[in-house]
Amino acid sequence: MEPPFDAVHIWKSSLIIADDEYQAFWRILDLAERTRAVQFRARLQQRRFVACRAQLRCLLARYLRMSPTAIQFTRGTHGKPRLSDTEPDQGLVFNVSDSGDHALYALAYNRMLGVDLQIWRGLNNLDGLVERCFAAPEKAYWQSVPDSERRALFFSFWTLKEAFVKAIGIGIPFGLSRCMVRPGENPRLLAIPMCCGAANDWMLKNLELGTGLSGALAVKPRTPRIVFRELASACLSGR
Ligand SMILES: CC(C)(COP(=O)(O)OP(=O)(O)OC[C@H]1O[C@@H](n2cnc3c(N)ncnc32)[C@H](O)[C@@H]1OP(=O)(O)O)[C@@H](O)C(=O)NCCC(=O)NCCS
Secondary structure, three states, X not given: OOOOOOEEEEEEEEOOOOHHHHHHHHHXXXXXXXXXXXXXXXXXXXXXXXXXXXXXXXXXXXXXXXXXXXXXXXXXXXXXXXXXXXXXXXXXXXEEEEXXXXXXXXXXXXOEEEEEEEXXXXXXXXXXXXXXXXXXXXXXXXXXXOHXXXXXXXXHHHHHHHHHHHHOOOOHHHOHHHOEEEXXXXXXXXXXXXXXXXXXXXXXXXXXXXXXXXXXXXXXXXXXXXXXXXXXXXXXXXX
């Protein structure tokens, strides 16, 4: 596959896999991944984890033209995975998100990249989360919309903000309320702490994933082409 030099490639996949695929996926994981997999008590969680890791390996293998088993990972200070022997945000970069039976993989070259996917699950304390994680203007806007629209808007805000904190590699500990976003058709990063550079240098995108799902991408520098694809279950065959 051609590497995405001027684009971000987004792959959406299902983590529901058949037994034979599970066996094949298991075989391409490394020891650390298998060790983590067996720590999941619930079988469903374990299968999803195995599928997600194996699909990531298969995808990276297609871009790098190497075997999925030969890929090695390292992690940044806050846990963001990257390919071994690469500097953060250099070379082929990727970010992953999963929620329920769904996964998203974003790949690009030489970019800060974060992706987030959330199923619109029922959350007990939406007001509390908004209070803690939204900046004051975001909170005011969220409170101004009708109750019936609040859940969708919450997940839109959430995925945009989480994609950003994943792109900078810190994740939730950065503090979601420290980045202010404008959701909607053309989402934007409105304000970020000075240490993160200029908000305008970043591009935010909503990813259309279907009813009951929200997804977002954050990328710097801005990238003209976003290519969205569904990953066929037979990704091992290279199709
Ligand atoms: C990364 C984080 C945002 C994940 O949120 P989530 O909604 O539960 O999960 P997602 O499915 O969207 O993303 C998970 C994936 O993001 C990637 N990831 C992990 N840490 C990351 C980071 N700091 N920045 C960007 N991406 C990260 C990994 O690929 C991870 O998959 P894995 O757990 O199989 O390795 C959240 O766990 C976090 O902020 N972690 C950072 C550090 C932290 O709190 N560590 C705790 C132990 S010190």
